Amino acid sequence: MFKKTKWFLIVLLSLTLIGCSSGEDQSAEESTADTSEPSEGATSEEVATNGLSETPESKDSSKVIPDNTEDKMMVYEAHIELETEDYDQFYQSLQEKMNETEAYIVETNIHKTEQGNREGHIRLRVPQNHFETLLTGFEDISDTIQSRNVSGRDVTKEYVDLESRLEAKNKVESRLLTFLEQAEKTEDLIKISQDLERVQAEIETLKGQMNYLENQSDFSTITVSLTETKVVVPKVDSQELNTWEKTKQAFFSSVNGLVSFFSWLFIFIIGYSPVIVLFAAIALLGWLWIRSRKKRADEN
Structure with missing residues (x-):
């Protein structure tokens, strides 16, 4: 009796497991069928995007960033404050270091102080593999390093995220292009074209951001703030000492002044001679009249 009951329970348990398995398979098929058919109000971009989130490729976008530093995308920046006795000599030595490390200048701002010394800053871009070489090279070409600040920023996660988004957008673009080829109605063509244009603009934006991160990681930035320390002695102008x-110059200036005066006097006399003669005649007649009266008064 006990054995019959045991076999009965085993058979009953087996039938129950088979029934549950069949129910799960049926529900899975129904859910798959429901997600495969887009809703009537969905846009062409939403239809093209549907199903991309469950692909094996999209699962790779959540991969863990490797701990190895060499596999990371780093952006390095450095700021150095230094003093140099001779700016011209420093700049020449800096050019030699830049040639050795394949660096280049992106900004220069140098000005003279009231004492005649030069100060300012120079911003450099150097390949990351030469960053440390150029950074330590400033100790050889400058007199005093006042301070040195180096910072690094890990942009690996940001770059991987952009790369994943770009991959998804490329797939959406591919599907929209397929829809565009299959579309027959004018309104469908217009709608798909608009969605395609928007997706392509987002792709270009993502590519630009990725290129910027690549450039920032490939080339490091070094900003040099410098001060010239040599004592500048004002030069004596040789012209000031040429007695x-x-x-x-003074002699010829006086001669020119006399010539100008006599020239003006000659022009005045000749040019205004009629007026001068008239006034001279009137003055002469007046003087003669006064003199004759005076004589008559004396005779009386």
Whole structure:
């Protein structure tokens, strides 16, 4: 009796497991059928995007960033404050270091102080594999390093995220292109074209952001703030000490002044001679009249 009951329970348990398995398979098929058919109000971009989130490729976008530093995308920046006795010599030495490390200048701002010294800053871009070489090279070409600040930023996760988004957008673009070829109605063509244009603009934006991160990681930035420390002695102008030249200049200036005065006097006399003669005649007649009266008064 006990054995019959045991076999009965085993058979009953087996039938129950088979029934549950069949129910799960049927529900899975129904859910798959429901997700495969887009809704009537869905846009062409939503239809093209549907199903991409469950692909094996999209699962790779959540991969863990490797711990190895060499596999990371790093952006390095450095700021150095230094003093140099001679700016011209420093700049020449800097050019030699830049040639050795394949660096280049992106900005220069140098000005003179009231004491005649030069100060300012120079911004450089250097390949990341030469970053440390150029950074330590400033100790050889400058007199004093006042300070040095180096910072690094890990942009690996940001780049991987952009790469994943770009991959998804490329798939959407591919599907929209397929829809565009299959569309027959004018309104469908217009709608798909608009969605395609928007997706392509987003793709270009993502590519631009990725190129920027690649450039920032491939080339590091070094900003150099420098001050010239040599004592500048004002030069004595040789012209200020040339007494003979000054004497000649004063002599010719006086001669030119006399010539100008007599020239003006000659022009005045000749040019205004009629008026001068008239006034002279009137003055002469007046003087003669006064003199004759005076004689008559004396005779009386």
